[in-house]
Amino acid sequence: MSLVISQLINGLQSGSIYALVALGYSMVYGIIMLLNFAHGDIIMVGAYVAWLAMVHLALSPILAIILAIIACTLLGVIIEKVAYTPLRSSPRLSLLITAIGISFLLENLAQLIFKADAKRVPPLITGPSINIAGQYVDFTAIITIVVSVISMILLTFLVRKTKMGKAMRAVSEDMVTAQLMGINLNSTISFTFAVGSALAGIGSILYCCTYPQASPTMGSMLGLKAFVAAVLGGIGSLPGAMIGGFCIGLAEAFVSAVGLSVWKDGVVFAILIIVLIFKPTGILGKVINEKV
Amino acid sequence: MLKVENINVYYGSIHAIKGVSFDVNKGEIVTLIGANGAGKSTILNTVSGLLKSKTGSVTFLGNTISGIVPHKIVTRGLAQVPEGRRVFLNMTVEENLEMGAFTRKSSELRDSIDDVYERFPRLKERRKQIAGTLSGGEQQMLAMGRALMSKPELLMLDEPSMGLAPLLVEQIFDIIKELNALGTTILLVEQNAQMALSIADRGYVLETGRIVTSAKASDLLNNDAVKKAYLGG
Structure with missing residues (x-):
């Protein structure tokens, strides 16, 4: 029983981070039909900013968190303005290749500036374990899930109700x-990138709470899994991205729970392949009729 | 009110609009008629700022609007009901209307929405419905209501009769006449030349990117060449 609860919490914790990042993929795809493969690397930049703010600027965790989220937001908007806006009327493939190029650029810049070894990010959010049904659950796990769910509610309100x-x-x-x-x-379009990147920034902080280190390539695997989550949910659909994120997180937790944790990444990409073969529109995606 | 002078528009190397000039005076209904592919929509999209002309100019209410981005042109008092209606199918009827008033203050929104509902009672019944579930005629009404939300001085309509049953076409054209009587100037693009000329003050006949004839609408209705080409003999 306790194993079930703890794996469930694990799954929801990583799932909520995947969901936050997947939302950014889906929003950007929805608006300019671009799979923004640089999105995952924004998480990496957020982690380095948090590390810089705490270790080198000796700022408080809360300031470091705010700074990291602002940095991610600005970075997303700058990438859009510099790299994607000039290509708005180009074929979509040019945009996609540019996105991959930006991803490499960010990773290599990080390696150049911060070197390849991982930097330890000091604890950003700390608190006592919480007793849920006789099982002690890590504070950061609860915070991660709560913050993610609140962010998703706010995003839904923003998209549905505001001008x-x-x-x-x-x-x-x-x-x-x-x-x-x-x-x-x-x-x-800039606003869309800003919101998507801010969510990635929040995701970055929550990720660092569990895996407290910054490295140049940390964003690529997380970004890819979030991309799988977005595809699973139906790319372009925001509720889909949320569902997809939680599904991927829970699937990983389940695979680990049955003792196959080495297969964790493999299972995620197997899900991608299965979705693309049997239901390429994902759980909530719509079929787009090409206009003629 | 609107003066289009010597515009030339290209799609890549295709010369779609060849030196077109025309004008619309305040209070008029002016129609551009012509066959499919004559360049009617291209002209409207150039006036709206979606396409750029290589030469000439577009003047609206005394100010040059050529070269201005589309979303700013709307604020000058010029609205377009695009071809094929193009309502936002995944948004509700009321959200579509709100989008039409995007450039206006939100405090003025409610009154304008009520005005549109008064003109199109059917839209009020379906206000919470997703626009994609509306019939073609209702979508046309929504597209027109949406354009009216910006309180335009000049309303440009691109093929409002497209794909509608004759009875509905008449209804839509009656509404266009009413809007004009209430002070909105109309630029109407139509393949249905008979209908368009019957409500218009003046008309221009467009052939492969050129204006070949222009006259009072009543004269065009009796013009032999026009009759032969566009009015079925």
């Missing part, structure tokens, strides 16, 4: 007509 959120939906559905409504395309 900017509605503009995002309008642009993602029909970019040309959205402009005829008076919606500013550039600012709406």
